[in-house]
Amino acid sequence: MADIKKLIVLAAFNKNDDGELVPAFDPRQVDTEERATREARMIQDNHAGVIAWSREADLVLGDYGPPVVLFSKGEMPDLD
Secondary structure, eight states: OOOEEEEEEEEEEEEOTTSOEEESSOOEEOSOHHHHHHHHHHHGGGSSEEEEEEEEEETTTTEEOOOEEEEEEEOOOOOO
16 A cells, blocks of 8 residues: 655745845645645745645655645746
């Protein structure tokens, strides 16, 4: 039986002196989608961009599903 978990992440970005977007902090893993959304809303005015997202993860196989954006506000860097 596969060990499916949900990976829930909160990330924020600021602009450096050259106007480029850089991470405001290391992406944080959050316990629930509700908490990630709540925390993103709480910090949105302090950063150039904030995103909370989730994806299913099969920890045994190392497979990850597509990311689902829970909350996004402001500018985001290109994530190739």
